[in-house]
Amino acid sequence: MNDFEQLVRRHETFLEQILHRYAPPATRLMQAMNYMLFPGGKRLRPLLVYLCGELLDLEPSNLDRIAAAVEITHCYSLIHDDLPAMDNDDFRRGKPSCHRAFDEATAILAGDGMQALAVEILLKELPQFLTATKVIAVTQALVCASGTSGMVSGQSLDLSELGRSDLTVSELQMIHQLKTGQLIASCANMVLAATHASIETTHHLSQFAHSLGLVFQMQDDYLDRYSPESLGKKRGSDKANNKVTYATLFEQDILLKKINQLYAQAQANLLFFGDKAIKLSQLTDELKQRTENFCSNIIS
C-alpha cells in the first residue's frame, strides 16, 4: 500500500468513526449519508489536506477533522448537483445517485445535513487541539468556500450562464473557480488557518492550491470530451446539455497546453518547500497523469 492509499484508508476509518459519533436520529438520513460517503471517489480533497498539513507539521488529529469536513462538504454538493432539478444525473461513481437510490426528499435532506455536519465536526472537535481563534479561522475558510461567496454561487451561475453561447473564457473560469476551485483551495487554506505560517509559506501554498483548483475542471472537461473511458457518469453529458465547457471554448491541443501550464505553476510553487513537498508534488503529478496517460494511449 503506497503513502496515498494509507492516507485514504486513515481518512475513511476516521470518516466512519465520526459518522458513527454524530449519527442522526433519522435512520434513512444516516443511510443516505453513508451511501454517499462510502465507497468514495478519489478522496482528492482529504489527500490535499493531509499532504498540505504534513508540509506545515500540523498534528494528524487536526487533519483528520479538517479532511472529514471538506470531504463531507464535497459529497453534500454532489448529492444536490445530481438532483433532477440541477444536473439530473442518475449515476454517480458507477452506482445510482443518491436521489435514485433513496428519493429526492432524502437526498435534499442528506445534503442539508452533511453541510451542517461538516461545520459541527470542526466546531466541536477542533477545540481539543487548536485555539478558539484558529478553530474559527479554519471553519470560516470552509464555509466561505462552500457558501454563497463560493460553491453555491458557482453552481447557480453554472445553471444560469453555461448555456449562453457568448460566454467568455474569463466568465467560465470565474464560474468554475467559484464552483470547484474554492473548495479545492480551501484544503490548503484551512490547513494554513490552523498554523502560524509565514507570508511566503501562505503565498506559495495557496497559489499551489489555486492552480490546482483551476486546472481540475479544465481537465475534467478535457476528459469528458476526449477520453474514451467513462468518468462514472454518462460520457459527454455536459455537451448533451449544450453547456459551454473548456473543451468547447478551446481546441484540444490548446486546452492540453493550458492544463500542463497550470500543473507546472502548481509544481513551481511547491519548489519553495524543497524536499518536504515531495509527496504533494507526487500527488500533483499523478493528477496530471490523468490526461497524460490518455494522450500516450492515443499516440501508442
Add this chain to the structure above:
Amino acid sequence: MNDFEQLVRRHETFLEQILHRYAPPATRLMQAMNYMLFPGGKRLRPLLVYLCGELLDLEPSNLDRIAAAVEITHCYSLIHDDLPAMDNDDFRRGKPSCHRAFDEATAILAGDGMQALAVEILLKELPQFLTATKVIAVTQALVCASGTSGMVSGQSLDLSELGRSDLTVSELQMIHQLKTGQLIASCANMVLAATHASIETTHHLSQFAHSLGLVFQMQDDYLDRYSPESLGKKRGSDKANNKVTYATLFEQDILLKKINQLYAQAQANLLFFGDKAIKLSQLTDELKQRTENFCSNIIS
C-alpha cells in the same frame, strides 16, 4: 409602534444590511434569498433572540447577528420544506413559494446558501464583540439545532414517519422537537452561549424556550385543523396529506388544554427573572392569544 414592532424593524434593517454585505456573485441566488427573507413572517425567532438577550443584558450588536443567523436558517428550512419532493407547497406567506417564483434548482441553492450564510455571519461578525470561545459556542448552538441532530432529522422523520397510523404521542413530540422545537430553543441557547449565565438562569431560560418550542407545533396543528383563517398556506394541508398531527391524536378540548399548560410552564419559568422578563412574558402571551382569540370568536 410598539416594542415588538420596533425590534422587528431593527431586525429587518439589519437583515437588509447584512444581505447587502454578503451579496453573492450570482444575481439569481441573491434575488431568491431576498424574496424569501422579505417580507418575512412573524419574525418570532429574532424577537426571541432580542428579548432573551435584553434579559441577560447582552449587547444589541451581538443580538442583531444572532437574530439574523437564526432567521436566515429558519427561512432556508422553509424553502427546502416547500419543495415538490418535500411538502410540495405552492404558497408561503400568501405568495408563491420560492421554487414557484423562481425554479427548483434556484430554491435548493438559495436554501443551501442561506444555511452557509447564517454560519458565516456568526463566524465573521461576532468576533468583534465576543471572545472566540463564545463565538464557537453560539455557532455550535445554531448548527446543532439545525443540523442532523436537530431540524434536518426532524424533517426526515416527518416525511417517513408521520404517515404511520400507529404513531404515538411521544414519537410525534420527538419529531416536532427535532423539526421545530430545537431551532426555537436555540434562540435562547445562542444567547446563553454568548453570556456568563448562572446555572439557574440557564435552567429557567432554556426551559422557557423548550416549552415554547414544544407548544408551537401543537398550536399550529390546532389552528391548521380548527381555525377558519388561512395560515398562508392551503388550510388543512397536513390532513390532506394524511399526516398524523397533534389534532388527529387529541380531541380539540384536550389539545387546547395541553397548549395552555405548556404556555403556563413557559410563563412559570419567566417568574425567576421578575420584572426584567415583562416583554418576554408579553410576547409569550401574544403567542398564546393565537388560539385564545380564535376560541373567543367561536364563543362570541
